Amino acid sequence: MTLTETAEERTFRRELRTWLEANIPERLRGSEAFEDRREVDRILAREGYIGYTWPTEYGGRGADPVHAMILDEELGRLNVPQSRSPSRFGVSLVGPALIRHGTPEQKARFLPRILAVEDIWCQGFSEPNAGSDLANVQTTAEDRGDHLVLNGGKIWTTQAQYADWIFVLARTDPTAPRHKNLSYLLVPMRQEGIEVRPLVQLTRESEFNQVFFRDVRVPKENVLGGLGNGWAVAMTTLASERSYGQTSRYRVYQEQLRRLAALVARTPDPGLKAAWTAELGQLYADVEGIGDLGYKVVSIAQAGEDVGFLPSVTKLWWSETHQRLAELGYRVASVVGDRADQDYWTLLFLQTRAETIYAGTSQIQRNIIAERILGLPR
Numbered sequence: 001m002t003l004t005e006t007a008e009e010r011t012f013r014r015e016l017r018t019w020l021e022a023n024i025p026e027r028l029r030g031s032e033a034f035e036d037r038r039e040v041d042r043i044l045a046r047e048g049y050i051g052y053t054w055p056t057e058y059g060g061r062g063a064d065p066v067h068a069m070i071l072d073e074e075l076g077r078l079n080v081p082q083s084r085s086p087s088r089f090g091v092s093l094v095g096p097a098l099i100r101h102g103t104p105e106q107k108a109r110f111l112p113r114i115l116a117v118e119d120i121w122c123q124g125f126s127e128p129n130a131g132s133d134l135a136n137v138q139t140t141a142e143d144r145g146d147h148l149v150l151n152g153g154k155i156w157t158t159q160a161q162y163a164d165w166i167f168v169l170a171r172t173d174p175t176a177p178r179h180k181n182l183s184y185l186l187v188p189m190r191q192e193g194i195e196v197r198p199l200v201q202l203t204r205e206s207e208f209n210q211v212f213f214r215d216v217r218v219p220k221e222n223v224l225g226g227l228g229n230g231w232a233v234a235m236t237t238l239a240s241e242r243s244y245g246q247t248s249r250y251r252v253y254q255e256q257l258r259r260l261a262a263l264v265a266r267t268p269d270p271g272l273k274a275a276w277t278a279e280l281g282q283l284y285a286d287v288e289g290i291g292d293l294g295y296k297v298v299s300i301a302q303a304g305e306d307v308g309f310l311p312s313v314t315k316l317w318w319s320e321t322h323q324r325l326a327e328l329g330y331r332v333a334s335v336v337g338d339r340a341d342q343d344y345w346t347l348l349f350l351q352t353r354a355e356t357i358y359a360g361t362s363q364i365q366r367n368i369i370a371e372r373i374l375g376l377p378r
């Protein structure tokens with residue numbers, strides 16, 4: 001593993017940082033508002049930084065893992081991480097599936113619009129009884145010759161209220177065995193028969209939604225990867241979901257840790273200060289470890305080797321560490337913080353609750369690590 005940047009990579013980082021500082025207005029940095037985040041994407045798209053790793057034949061810049069990591073980190077530094085980009089469902093989830101499994105017509109139709117931030121996508125996988133056990137989806141798409149008819153519902157669908165398109169995993173053959181009865185459909189959101197109901201979270205935000213389908217007509221040309229092949233296509237999507245945006249998280253957590261350390265330093269009580277400092281030290285070690293593991297994954301990928309199940313270790317580590325960081329911030333702010341500190345840390349504390357659930361729960365990651373990395377029996 002080499003962790004030292006080459007002269008060319010250092011130059012790229014410096015120039016990119018200058019460009020981002022000059023082009024991402026202050027008011028957009030760290031903003032949670034959907035329109036602000038989309039504006040950031042549009043600014044990045046003009047310079048080719050959306051879909052930066054996509055092959056050039058599909059309009060991307062064909063960036064290698066190290067350049068992609070530098071972009072990711074520098075976006076994290078300005079608090080506009082890729083993990084908050086509205087284009088991430090297009091760029092990092094359905095995009096790789098289209099590139100791998102799409103027909104030439106599907107690629108030509110969908111990929112350029114993702115890169116130009118003209119289409120925003122959302123992910124219609126989870127249902128009330130199909131989350132970790134994704135193969136249990138009950139939404140059906142009945143074959144009617146030249147089209148399918150979609151019925152059922154999805155839940156936890158992030159940004160469905162803003163999305164133009166949804167990629168849906170649905171059952172197309174009730175008689176086929178599990179994993180062979182699913183299809184992956186590309187469905188426009190704004191049409192008769194689709195209803196979106198935002199769900200209010202404990203942060204009072206409505207990041208995700210329930211989506212209902214009633215007799216929605218889906219032309220066969222919108223099936224990705226062929227009828228009954230949805231599981232394989234979904235696996236391409238899930239593999240990319242776990243492997244992007246890790247190094248920007250590291251930069252964001254470093255910044256949050258610095259903010260927390262400044263708060264701890266204001267504590268007049270020496271006993272509390274000592275206890276919190278010990279927790280800060282442990283968090284610092286974890287955050288640096290997450291950064292190092294991120295670099296390790298990047299350097300394996302850069303060497304053209306398989307990263308295997310390491311992204312599961314990263315996912316488990318960042319999500320649980322971030323929860324502890326936010327929880328310490330919440331406790332410290334409630335004792336020594338002013339109103340702004342308390343609001344900031346309370347919101348972060350509540351937001352991080354979801355991080356050990358989405359993109360594969362902690363229990364599922366532990367199962368993967370136990371079985372696939374450590375070789376323990378099922």
Ligand SMILES: Cc1cc2nc3c(=O)[nH]c(=O)nc-3n(C[C@H](O)[C@H](O)[C@H](O)COP(=O)(O)OP(=O)(O)OC[C@H]3O[C@@H](n4cnc5c(N)ncnc54)[C@H](O)[C@@H]3O)c2cc1C
Nearest residue numbers: 123124125126130131132156157158354357358359361363
């Ligand atoms: C903020 C947020 C955004 C999301 N966005 C989307 C989205 O845009 N699109 C989408 O499709 N989905 C989305 N999801 C859904 C997410 O993928 C699921 O919540 C996740 O896969 C878990 O599924 P579940 O909620 O059905 O829980 P379940 O799978 O029912 O799990 C319940 C509990 O049982 C545990 N468990 C389940 N199976 C096992 C097992 N085999 N071994 C050990 N423990 C197990 C789990 O770890 C968990 O603690 C989002 C979720 C959140 C929180």
